[in-house]
Amino acid sequence: MGWETAVLDGGPADGLRIRVSGRPRVIQVVHRCETESAPTGLRVEALHIYRRDLRLGGEVLTYGFDPVSP
Secondary structure, eight states, X not given: OOEEEEEEESGGGTTOEEEEESOOSEEEEEEEEOOSSOOTTOOXXXXXXXXXXXXXXXXXXXXXXXXXXX
8 A cells, every 4th residue: 555645634733744554544643741750761641533534535635633532
């Protein structure tokens, strides 16, 4: 399968263009969070879910932000 460009719509990654293969149904975006006193080796991340928008057939491959996931 070839690679194609997709755009993320809404949420914290709004407008970001990415390359995907196989048109996955869901894209996961992770944003590292700063901590004030985390133990060594511990990392905190915010998880954001984008779902493929099937309403836009043939146009630019688009993934819309899902504010209620996970």
